[in-house]
Amino acid sequence: MASGVASNLTRARREPGAFTEVYAAYARQLLAFFVRRTFDVEAARDLTAATFAQAFEHRRRFRGSTDAEAAGWLYGIARHQLSRYARKGRVERKAVERLGIQVPTVSEDDYERIVELAGLAELRDRVAAAVGDLSDDQRDALRLRVIDERPYGEVARTLGISEQTARARVSRALRGLSDAIEMTPAAEVTP
Amino acid sequence: MTEPHIQLLDDLGAEFARVAAERERAPRRSRLRSLTATPARALAVAVSALVVLGGGTYAVQPTRAAIEDLTSTFAGWLAEDESDAPGRALRPEDDAPEWVREEGGRVIVEKAGVELYVTRSETENGTYLSFVLEGSVAVGNTIEGWRDTFQNRSVMVLGPGLDRLQDVLDEQGRFPLLGLAARSVERVELHYEQGPPVVETGVDGGFILLTDAWRQPRELIAYDAAGRELERVSLAYLDTRDLCDKEPTCPSS
Numbered sequence: 001m002a003s004g005v006a007s008n009l010t011r012a013r014r015e016p017g018a019f020t021e022v023y024a025a026y027a028r029q030l031l032a033f034f035v036r037r038t039f040d041v042e043a044a045r046d047l048t049a050a051t052f053a054q055a056f057e058h059r060r061r062f063r064g065s066t067d068a069e070a071a072g073w074l075y076g077i078a079r080h081q082l083s084r085y086a087r088k089g090r091v092e093r094k095a096v097e098r099l100g101i102q103v104p105t106v107s108e109d110d111y112e113r114i115v116e117l118a119g120l121a122e123l124r125d126r127v128a129a130a131v132g133d134l135s136d137d138q139r140d141a142l143r144l145r146v147i148d149e150r151p152y153g154e155v156a157r158t159l160g161i162s163e164q165t166a167r168a169r170v171s172r173a174l175r176g177l178s179d180a181i182e183m184t185p186a187a188e189v190t191p
Numbered sequence: 192m193t194e195p196h197i198q199l200l201d202d203l204g205a206e207f208a209r210v211a212a213e214r215e216r217a218p219r220r221s222r223l224r225s226l227t228a229t230p231a232r233a234l235a236v237a238v239s240a241l242v243v244l245g246g247g248t249y250a251v252q253p254t255r256a257a258i259e260d261l262t263s264t265f266a267g268w269l270a271e272d273e274s275d276a277p278g279r280a281l282r283p284e285d286d287a288p289e290w291v292r293e294e295g296g297r298v299i300v301e302k303a304g305v306e307l308y309v310t311r312s313e314t315e316n317g318t319y320l321s322f323v324l325e326g327s328v329a330v331g332n333t334i335e336g337w338r339d340t341f342q343n344r345s346v347m348v349l350g351p352g353l354d355r356l357q358d359v360l361d362e363q364g365r366f367p368l369l370g371l372a373a374r375s376v377e378r379v380e381l382h383y384e385q386g387p388p389v390v391e392t393g394v395d396g397g398f399i400l401l402t403d404a405w406r407q408p409r410e411l412i413a414y415d416a417a418g419r420e421l422e423r424v425s426l427a428y429l430d431t432r433d434l435c436d437k438e439p440t441c442p443s444s
Contacts, residue, residue, distance in 0.1 A: 016214035016289065023207050027200045049203055056207065060286050098328075099210050104202035113195035 035118035053095035141169035261341035364441035
């Protein structure tokens with residue numbers, strides 16, 4: 001558990017410089033968190049910046065007293081950012097822009113290290129294994145819907161099944177993949 | 192096992208350290224001026240074509256002569272009569288930005304978790320009055336500038352409160368519209384092109400109207416305690432319906 005993060009977050013209300021300790025405690029974890037979920041290093045970088053920018057602007061709203069509460073608060077912002085990104089296909093940058101944060105570029109070396117940090121190679125293996133474990137029916141439905149981006153009606157016609165069945169197969173396939181790639185909370189919260 | 196060194200995290204951390212240090216060193220006046228010099232640009236971050244400063248650009252002529260204009264709301268405070276200050280002093284639980292707190296800001300009005308702050312500061316150009324719409328966006332001017340703007344005005348729309356970073360609109364598809372009112376104003380009504388208006392009574396120096404983003408506002412009307420109409424302000428410029436394309440909380444229009 002990160003030591004003193006909650007107290008630094010509280011202190012940052014009056015002493016903004018204390019926020020740098022919060023950043024130092026969670027920047028790597030959050031970057032990895034986003035890379036594992038977006039498979040996109042640059043999007044993960046932007047989401048990390050957006051999360052810390054929003055946390056900085058809203059630091060007065062943190063009401064917890066423990067590091068676990070601080071982590072929960074920070075990851076709550078992160079999940080919200082991720083949800084918006086998934087829904088809208090773009091990173092919410094308002095807080096970053098308001099603060100005037102210059103988001104750095106991703107160098108080649110950084111790219112490789114971030115992939116290593118996030119364990120993407122391992123994750124890809126796990127996804128591949130999880131896809132291999134799916135039934136043929138589920139794998140076909142998943143490919144048509146997620147990779148080929150076909151509407152459910154077309155998935156159903158192609159596979160000769162009802163639309164309801166197509167939805168069910170895709171849903172079950174995604175749930176199986178989700179179980180395979182989901183990281184444990186401890187792995188994400190513990191530095 | 193040592194973790195890989197990632198330069199971009201160092202660089203991003205340096206950026207946050209810089210921003211935090213700037214807040215601590217508190218060159219807030221210059222920062223504030225830079226923001227207020229381009230309020231429309233700053234506010235356009237979330238809501239396009241929303242902000243207009245100064246009365247002449249959108250106010251229509253008062254339908255009745257205002258008994259007291261907006262200057263009356265702030266005149267005593269500006270003359271350093273603290274007993275005549277608008278609103279209330281900040282409390283520890285208020286979510287005011289640190290620079291507002293340090294400049295002795297006050298809360299003019301609060302509603303639904305949104306607060307409209309005012310600060311008074313001394314600069315090389317004289318006393319500066321700023322109305323804070325959210326953490327880093329303020330509308331400011333010198334006293335002389337505000338006096339010109341406030342003259343013969345009963346109400347003035349400042350713009351939207353954009354402190355809802357996670358959700359620009361609330362669960363009913365509304366955003367807070369912040370404004371100032373003369374002491375003679377007791378009620379304001381925001382009328383849309385269609386449908387019922389939003390009515391705020393008990394107005395005391397300012398107002399926060401939870402405004403439907405999916406409906407086109409037409410005008411704001413201010414009334415005194417006797418129900419007399421004091422002023423009408425056109426809101427035809429305030430078209431936020433495109434926000435509903437991006438937010439899921441708007442009811443079907």
